[in-house]
Amino acid sequence: MKYSLLLTTLVFSLSWNTLSAEDVTHSFLACGQKTYIMDDQGKMSWTYPSATRDGYVLEDGTIILTLNKSKRYGGGAVVRISSDGKETLVWKGTQSEVNSAQPTSNGTFVITEAGISPRLLEVDAEGEVLVEFPLACQKKNHHMQTRMARKLPDGTYLAPHLLNFAVFHYDSDGKVLSTFDTTVPGDSEHEIHTWPFTAIRHGDGNTLVCCTHGNRVIDFDAAGKVVWTLTNEDLPGDWLQDPCGSQVLPNGNIVITSYAGGRVDPQAPKMFEVTPAKDVVWTYSDGQKVGIHHFQILTSNGQRLTQPPQK
Known part of the structure; x- marks a missing residue:
């Protein structure tokens, strides 16, 4: 496969954490219409021949991918690819879509299925179901039910529900403990119902949320x-165009993928990194109109990031 790629590094003199006036480089796994690993020199080191929604590279080199529905897997799937390239099936979707699969430190996988009976599952390495409960989201639009569900260290789960305009916090029995409303406040005519896509627990109990419709984080x-908000008014251009995935880096910076970032301008960033002060320190463009659904930053300036990633 050949792709038209442009890797751009923006250099700023910053004082945030250990960042200095030097080029910032990242290698990363990209999941979306194309699935690949990009090295820190802007070259693809690995590709996968199917579209994906979510993905992880584990410390031993194993890659976990959430596959879009296809002729091969009509309800989507989760696969494991070992470092020698061998692929095994973790979970075959039973409904409309499989939308995320998070590997946990215990060797299990947290999976969401969209469909008539939307549900969260936690399965072991052989696919045996250990946890299962229904998701409290709308059932009419399957595709817009949920996205990046994540298990937290305390054994509870976060699940963004797009057309419910909120991130739901569940216990292990499926009880809703709390919700994070992503609606932009205003009167009835000016409220904006934004669609949460990724929710990341970080810091002292904070929850970072990417909202696709509404273009804000x-x-x-x-x-x-709400203690921090990023919109296009904070950026050099209208870079937030359907922001789907994000990752909080160890230094506190945030990397965001803008799925439709190239629809208006093909060279607009598909991914970019900002500091908490909203300074841009890195961008990545691929010349495509749409593409990156989610990702995992693997290395920064040649240093491998600690596991598990906050994404």
Whole structure:
């Protein structure tokens, strides 16, 4: 496969954490219409021949991918690819879509299925179901039910529900513990119902949420109050165009993927990194109109990031 790729590094003099006035480089796994690993020199080191929604590279080199529905897997699937290239099936979707699969430190996988009976599952390495409960989301539009569900260290789960305009926090029995409303406040005529896509628990109980419809990224504190917001007004251009995935780096910076970032301008960033002060320190463009659904930053300036990634 050949792709038209452009890797652009923006250099700023920053004082945030250990960042200095030097080029920032990342290698990363990209999941979307094309699935690949990009090295820190802008070259593809690995590709996969199917579209994906979510993915992880584990410390031993194993790659976990959530596959889009296809002729091969009509309800989507989760596969494991070992470092020698051998592929095994972890989970075959039973409904409309499989939308995420998070590997846990215990060797299990947290999976969401969309369909008539939307549900969250946690399965072991052989696919045996250990946890299962229904998701409290709308059932009419399967595709817009949920996306990046994640298990937290305390054994509870976060699941963004797009057309419910909220991130739901569940216990292991499926009880809703709390919700994070992503609606932009205003009167009835000016409220914006934004669709949460990725929710990341980080810091002292904060929850970072990418909202696709509405083009913003927001951070809730532990009490559920919005304490940080990123919009296109904070950026050099209208770079937030359907922001889907994100990752909080160890230094506190945030990398965001803008799925439709190239629809208006083909050279607009598909991914970019900002500091908490909203300074841009890295961008990646691929010349495509749409593409990257989610990702995992693997190395920064040649240093491998610690596991598990906050994504």
